Amino acid sequence: MSVMNLLRACAMSIAMAMSIASVTQAHEIRPTIADVEVGAETVTITLRITLETLLAGIDLASVQDTNDAPEAAIYDNLRAMSADQLEAMLRADWPRIARGFLIAVEGAALTPEIASVTIPAPGDLELPRDSLLTITAALPAGDAGVSLGLAPGYGSFVPRQMGGGDDAYEGFLSGGEMTPPLPRTGILTESAGAVFLRYIAVGFEHILPLGLDHILFVLGLYFFATRMGPLLWQVSAFTLAHTITLALAATGVVKIPASIVEPLIAASIVYVGVENIIGRRNLKGRTAFVFGLGLLHGLGFASVLGDYGIASGRFVQALIGFNIGVELGQLAVIAMAFAVTGWFIKRSWYRQVIAIPASLVIAAIGAYWVVERTLL
Numbered sequence: 112m113s114v115m116n117l118l119r120a121c122a123m124s125i126a127m128a129m130s131i132a133s134v135t136q137a138h139e140i141r142p143t144i145a146d147v148e149v150g151a152e153t154v155t156i157t158l159r160i161t162l163e164t165l166l167a168g169i170d171l172a173s174v175q176d177t178n179d180a181p182e183a184a185i186y187d188n189l190r191a192m193s194a195d196q197l198e199a200m201l202r203a204d205w206p207r208i209a210r211g212f213l214i215a216v217e218g219a220a221l222t223p224e225i226a227s228v229t230i231p232a233p234g235d236l237e238l239p240r241d242s243l244l245t246i247t248a249a250l251p252a253g254d255a256g257v258s259l260g261l262a263p264g265y266g267s268f269v270p271r272q273m274g275g276g277d278d279a280y281e282g283f284l285s286g287g288e289m290t291p292p293l294p295r296t297g298i299l300t301e302s303a304g305a306v307f308l309r310y311i312a313v314g315f316e317h318i319l320p321l322g323l324d325h326i327l328f329v330l331g332l333y334f335f336a337t338r339m340g341p342l343l344w345q346v347s348a349f350t351l352a353h354t355i356t357l358a359l360a361a362t363g364v365v366k367i368p369a370s371i372v373e374p375l376i377a378a379s380i381v382y383v384g385v386e387n388i389i390g391r392r393n394l395k396g397r398t399a400f401v402f403g404l405g406l407l408h409g410l411g412f413a414s415v416l417g418d419y420g421i422a423s424g425r426f427v428q429a430l431i432g433f434n435i436g437v438e439l440g441q442l443a444v445i446a447m448a449f450a451v452t453g454w455f456i457k458r459s460w461y462r463q464v465i466a467i468p469a470s471l472v473i474a475a476i477g478a479y480w481v482v483e484r485t486l487l
Contacts, residue, residue, distance in 0.1 A: 357430065
C-alpha cells in the first residue's frame with residue numbers, strides 16, 4: 112500500500128471511527144435488582160433502580176444505552192436534579208410508572224404503592240445514579256404465590272426472594288418475563304444447574320450485543336489472523352486470562368478502580384489495531400500478550416457479576432457459566448466476521464483492502480475511548 116493510499120485510508124477510518132465512537136459514549140444501562148419478601152398479606156419489593164430512565168420514559172427494550180433514546184436530553188437533565196426534585200417527580204408520575212411493575216397472583220394484577228425511596232445526591236454525571244425504591248402490594252386472601260416482573264420497556268430484572276439463604280430463587284429476566292409464583296410460606300429454591308445456564312446467557316449478552324469494546328478487541332485479533340487455528344488459541348488464552356482476574360476482582364481479592372481499568376481496556380484495543388497495521392507475525396508472542404490483555408479485560412468484566420448481586424453460594428456456577436457465555440459470544444463475533452470476509456482471506460489484496468482499513472477503524476475508536484475515558 113502506497114503512503115498516499117495509507118493516508119487516505121487513515122483519514123476515512125478516523126472519520127468512520129469518530130462517527131461510531133460518538134454514538135457509543137453510553138450511559139450504562141444496568142439491570143434492576145429486587146429483594147423480594149413475600150408475607151401472608153403483603154409483598155414488599157426493594158429495588159435498586161435507575162429512576163431517571165423511568166421518569167424520562169425511555170423504552171429500554173429498544174435501546175442499548177440511553178444515548179440511543181430520543182429522550183436522552185431529558186434523562187441527562189434528570190440526572191443533574193437533586194434527590195428531593197427527583198422524588199417529587201416520581202411520586203407525581205407514580206400512577207403511570209407503577210403500571211410497569213408487574214405483580215400478579217393467579218393472573219390477577221396487583222397495584223403497587225411506594226413505601227419509601229432513597230435517592231443519592233447528583234454525583235458523576237457520566238455514571239448511572241442507583242436509587243433504592245421500596246414498593247408494596249396487598250395480597251388477596253389465600254395462599255397462592257406471587258409472580259413478579261417488569262414491563263418490556265423497563266429492561267432486565269434480577270429478583271431475589273429473601274429469607275432462604277443461598278438456595279433461594281434468584282432470576283434474571285428480560286422485560287415482560289415473570290417469575291414463577293413465589294410462595295407466601297417457605298422459599299422457592301433454584302438448582303445449581305439453573306444458575307449455571309442462566310449466567311451462560313448473561314455472559315453471551317455481555318458480548319453480543321452489549322460489549323462493543325470487547326467485540327472490537329476480538330475483531331482486532333481476527334484481522335491479524337490468516338488461519339483459524341492460531342486465532343482460536345488466542346481467543347481461548349484471552350478467555351482463560353479474564354476468567355482468572357474476573358474471579359479475583361469479583362471476590363474482592365483484587366480491586367482496581369474503573370477509572371484506571373477502562374482507559375487501559377481502550378488502550379488494548381488501540382494496540383491490537385496498530386499491531387495489525389504494522390504486520391508483525393510472531394504468533395506465540397502475540398498469544399502470550401493476548402493472555403496478558405485478557406487479565407486486564409477480566410477486571411472490566413467483574414462489574415457485570417457485581418451488578419447482579421450473586422449470592423456467595425452460587426458464585427462458582429455463575430462465574431463458570433458467565434465465562435462460557437463470554438467465550439460463545441466471542442466465537443459468534445468471529446463466525447460473523449468470517450461469514451463476511453472469510454472468502455477473501457487468501458486473496459493477495461485482503462490485507463490492504465480489508466484487514467488494514469478495518470484495523471485502522473478499530474485503533475481509532477480505541478484511541479477515542481482512551482481520551483474520552485481519561486479526560487472527558
